[in-house]
Amino acid sequence: MPDIDWSELFTFTVSPFELIIRGTLIYLFLFCLFRFFVRRDAGSLSVSDLLVVVIIADAAQNAMSGEYRSIADGVVLITTIICWSVLLNFLGFHFKPIRRFLLPPPICIVKDGVKQQRNLRRELITNEELNEILRLHEIEHLSEVKRAYLEPDGQITVIRQEGKKSGASTMPRETPGS
CATH class of the missing domain: 3.30.240.20 (bsu07140 like domains)
Structure with a gap:
């Protein structure tokens, strides 16, 4: 069994700023894609829908991460995505014009x-x-x-x-x- 290089696991292999930019751009792109083009199927999940989600997740992960290999890189990327989700929910709750953009009308x-x-x-x-x-x-x-x-x-x-x-x-x- 190979030895674990602990320092490599917990140090950045990609600039945290680059991870934040990549995570932000991909999150906002996927948000707009699902908001404007995939609405009709959001209430159900068929096999083909699941396949699309898996493929998008893989493609987005590669686009967001570049070549990261450390836990620290993953933590920054995941935190960026969660922060955008929370921020958009917060803004949508408090500001009606933003809510209208985030949620399409029935x-x-x-x-x-x-x-x-x-x-x-x-x-x-x-x-x-x-x-x-x-x-x-x-x-x-x-x-x-x-x-x-x-x-x-x-x-x-x-x-x-x-x-x-x-x-x-x-x-x-x-x-x-x-």
Whole structure:
């Protein structure tokens, strides 16, 4: 068994400033990517979604780290990512304009029993998927729906028409093949 070089484990092999810059840029890039392009599938995780997450994690790790080899390098990088996450959550909580940027508004996909085709098309939700979602909410006919929204987290919220069965419910959005 080879000897462990303890000094190599706990000293920086890459400049901490470089790690902070790399971690910041990759975190913000991935945040924007998921905020603007991957919203529809956020509420569910299929095998292909998991594969994408693993590949992105590997690619991001290589882009963020350069060639780091020490624990200290990893600690700086992980701390940078966590700090950005906490900071964005803090700013979003305290400042409404930032919250609007961080969280997309819900998108109406059914209004008063009428499909909102433009929104369904933009979010790539097929009629079959919409019907499946309604069945998951125990709704047989579109006329029973007052409003249905694609929420920022990818879930679908359905509000029933007055006098039609009971309550509103939220279910995770399933993607084809999941």
